[in-house]
Amino acid sequence: MEHTPSTHARHLAAIDAPSDPKPNADASTPQRGSLRTRGVGKTVPLPDAPLTILDGIDLDIAPGERVAIVGASGSGKTTLLSLLAGLDLPSRGEVWLDGTPIHAASEDARAAVRAEAVGFVFQNFQLMPAMSALDNVALPLELRGKSGSDAARDLLQRVGLGERLHHLPRQLSGGEQQRVAIARAFVARPCILFADEPTGNLDRRTGLAIEDLLFDMDAARAATVVIVTHDERLAARCDRQLRLDAGRLLP
Ligand SMILES: Nc1ncnc2c1ncn2[C@@H]1O[C@H](COP(=O)(O)OP(=O)(O)O)[C@@H](O)[C@H]1O
Ligand SMILES: [Mg+2]
Numbered sequence: 001m002e003h004t005p006s007t008h009a010r011h012l013a014a015i016d017a018p019s020d021p022k023p024n025a026d027a028s029t030p031q032r033g034s035l036r037t038r039g040v041g042k043t044v045p046l047p048d049a050p051l052t053i054l055d056g057i058d059l060d061i062a063p064g065e066r067v068a069i070v071g072a073s074g075s076g077k078t079t080l081l082s083l084l085a086g087l088d089l090p091s092r093g094e095v096w097l098d099g100t101p102i103h104a105a106s107e108d109a110r111a112a113v114r115a116e117a118v119g120f121v122f123q124n125f126q127l128m129p130a131m132s133a134l135d136n137v138a139l140p141l142e143l144r145g146k147s148g149s150d151a152a153r154d155l156l157q158r159v160g161l162g163e164r165l166h167h168l169p170r171q172l173s174g175g176e177q178q179r180v181a182i183a184r185a186f187v188a189r190p191c192i193l194f195a196d197e198p199t200g201n202l203d204r205r206t207g208l209a210i211e212d213l214l215f216d217m218d219a220a221r222a223a224t225v226v227i228v229t230h231d232e233r234l235a236a237r238c239d240r241q242l243r244l245d246a247g248r249l250l251p
Helices: 005-016 079-082 107-117 133-142 148-157 172-187 204-217 233-236
Strands: 037-043 051-061 067-070 092-097 118-121 193-196 224-228 238-245
Touching: 005 224, 037 079, 051 079, 067 079, 067 133, 067 233, 079 092, 079 193, 079 224, 133 148, 133 172, 148 172, 172 193, 172 204
Parallel strands: 067 224, 067 238, 118 193, 193 224
Antiparallel strands: 037 051, 037 092
């Protein structure tokens, strides 16, 4: 029998997990923290003719990897991120999020995977306008029936907003709002973090500080990070760049 790296890994897995009756039974099952797509496409109906936004997307992102998605405006980056994160369903193909097939999952099932595994940072911050910084950051934990205020206070301290706990989003600058959003994204210890142009609405200097913060918050690389960005410098700080062109991944 030929001992390829993967059969070797299977043997190690069997040794490491003797109590598991079927250790890694299907070696092709994606791992926790990973992302996988196979043949993913998105087509939307428009009045004249259907519009294909994405097509033939095959990708694998390993746990702990940092990947940038780059490409011109309109190339399909946000659509791809929405599919990877289970916010939207593909028209065809498979999406595996954190080891779970979500292409056929109900909205509730996808929401459960997102709540369990995923953090988001958006270009427009998307904080709850009527809630304080502290309550915004605590929200992901509160939604799971946990008390979030201690963890939220700690994280706001870490992002440099320990003195702004009770400010509303509109009382904060764009850079400060994005700091709150980053604290919120990390508060529930996600294993996958998605960021869509996280520095896109910030001036250069503020954007650089936010970029540093994003990476510093996950210095231990506990999370897989997928960042959509126009910023070549931010893209270059990732392990790998995926380039979209008119809805297709360039080789
Ligand atoms: N729900 C939709 N209905 C119609 N067109 C859409 C929809 N979502 C996205 N598009 C179009 O698909 C293309 C890709 O959009 P998007 O994923 O937002 O690109 P990017 O993030 O790279 O700028 C754009 O031309 C956009 O107008
Ligand atoms: Mg976009």
